Amino acid sequence: MSQRISGVKGMNDLLPPDIEVWHFLEARARETFRRFGYQEVRTPVLEDTALFVRSVGEETDIVGKEMYTFEDRAGRSLSMRPENTAPAVRAYIEHAVHVREAVTRWYYLGPMFRYERMKTGRYRQFWQMGGEAYGSAEPAQDAELIDLGLQLIHGLDLPGVRLELNSLGDENCRPAYLASLTAYLRAHQSELCAECQARLERNPLRVLDCKNPKCQAVVAGAPAVTDALCRPCQAHFEAVRHKLDAIHAPYTVNPRMVRGLDYYTRTAFEFIADAPALGTATAVGGGGRYDRLVQELGGPSVPAVGWAMGMDRLCLLLAESGKREEAKPELFVAAADAAAQDEAFRLVSELRRSGHAVDFDPRGGSLKSQMKRADKSGARFALVLGERELASGDGELKPLAGGESVRIRLDTLGAALAARLR
RNA sequence: GCGACCAUAGCUCAACUGGCAGAGCACCGGACUGUGGCUCCGGGGGUUACCGGUUCGACCCCGGUUGGUCGCCCCA
Incomplete structure (x- = not known):
């Protein structure tokens, strides 16, 4: 490496x-x-x-x-x-x-x-x-x-x-305030931290929000900008x-x-x-x-x-x-066998073209592994495409969070998804 | 810029006084022939941040480097 x-x-x-x-x-x-x-x-x-x-x-x-x-x-x-x-x-x-x-x-x-x-x-x-x-x-x-x-x-x-x-x-008013603040701080110079003694020269305003307790004590008695x-x-x-x-x-x-x-x-x-x-x-x-x-x-x-x-x-x-904006797919399409992979790919592309968030596993693999991936994707529904679906034109829309699967016509899949996600 | 602490698997962490680098989670596969989660079984994963030193032997001790965390400072 x-x-x-x-x-x-x-x-x-x-x-x-x-x-x-x-x-x-x-x-x-x-x-x-x-x-x-x-x-x-x-x-x-x-x-x-x-x-x-x-x-x-x-x-x-x-x-x-x-x-x-x-x-x-x-x-x-x-x-x-x-x-x-x-x-x-x-x-x-x-x-x-x-x-x-x-x-x-x-x-x-x-x-x-x-x-x-x-x-x-x-x-x-x-x-x-x-x-x-x-x-x-x-x-x-x-x-x-x-x-x-x-x-x-x-x-x-x-x-x-x-x-x-x-x-x-x-x-109009800040120069006069800076003058009175500087005069006050000079009178208490020895009580300020080293850093603030330097600030006194460069940028006296910054002494006001120093967190050092010694400086805070001095600042407590300093003229307030809101009064000036x-x-x-x-x-x-x-x-x-x-x-x-x-x-x-x-x-x-x-x-x-x-x-x-x-x-x-x-x-x-x-x-x-x-x-x-x-x-x-x-x-x-x-x-x-x-x-x-x-x-x-x-x-x-x-x-x-x-x-x-x-x-x-x-x-x-x-x-x-715990606030976040998740981007989970609506549907995950799994191919049950090698013969269904082309049709699954075509279906995914078509659904995406019509505006649906759809995922699939480009590696194919066993149906079991595809279903695991479907679960991990967080998709609302899974659809298995195989010999039976290709022959009948029907499919099962399976809600991955649990509940009954629904039989639907594959050519109405987009509408079925839209209806269920509303 | 100053000071303190830390660094082991992708993540969270173990490893006795210096004696063969481990677990859980995660990932992959199987049990289960076309259905995920739960359970069980198995698998891949490491130059112990890096470089050097001490030692028969270093994750362990020492020095340096890099990175991280926390204070100071400053800011968003």
Whole structure:
């Protein structure tokens, strides 16, 4: 045997039957996006490195140390997307979508890449789906998007996912807040962990969600961002909350929640699940408003808001609750003898052509082994085709879960199946 | 990037102090001549992750590599 080549660390194969969980997730998700009028976009996995440096932020962990970046043969610096908001915005600008429509609502779904140490619910190739809405600065847009996320999660029958909400202010009030926060943290600098002392210089907001108890104690007395919002931001935040209240969407305000990407303004939120299956990876989704990003990437001044969910994590939760979308055949056709194999093959092909899910064993073999395979396939019915059936034109439709077989005319098989599966 | 633990059949795991690598499940076949599931019987499956060392002898002890799990960190 030749030397074996194994898969790349942190990148997983998704095989049957586990893939059925993903089919369930994707089908429910697409249905929810459809109900909300969001349309799918697909952007390339590779982008100009500068796109992520300018959007996600040079100082973030994602860009600073987690991107798969390399030069192509022409010497261009390319990066595998670590997230899909920036690529979507790039496509939005590049195709001048704002010229054709005032409000654009997109969703995406696909693999993202971050070079990270792996653990439960965290992989180097991971899957995200997300919704993005461009063109509306109104609180109703924030609320609709959050409602979309909540309905999607609800549609997956996942209990125990809660919503945390915050506002990070905008370019008018955030500088002042950062100044007062930095001043407060400097006064307590010696009480912070080493990591946070460094964050104090680079990105003081990140100190707020440090899990270190010492830092938590300091943060407890820190000025809250929600108290420092300017009037318009405060009004926006209140309006979003009002809309959420109106649709009875439960949430908790967490003024210490910040996000890992630099582009957020005003609304920020996370979908959090406290489930053992996720280990310490409790966030299944998160997002917020990014009113400046389109312009910062060279586009028109168009406000936007969006979120992303971790599909791997959702699948961990779905696997635990046993949710999946199975693809079982309706009928399994077995050939009792070699002479019947041609007719069995023809019958299977014809039924499939008319829309039925039908399986058979291409190896033939003993009837017994074919019946075993029929059972394993999970088919609802089995039909044996042999000398007798070929002569009479009749067959026995046998329910594999138990119960009486039914005699039927073979030329009405399709209709008989349809009637029984209704 | 830092630390801890782990790696034996496709899967879950045994194998005494260093002494012939096993079981259950799964898969294939038979008992049962054209009918699956249950039961019984049989069969195929292994460079004990990889490389090196110690030893008469290594799944076991030692070193390294790779991979996995869990914390820190970060996030989805």
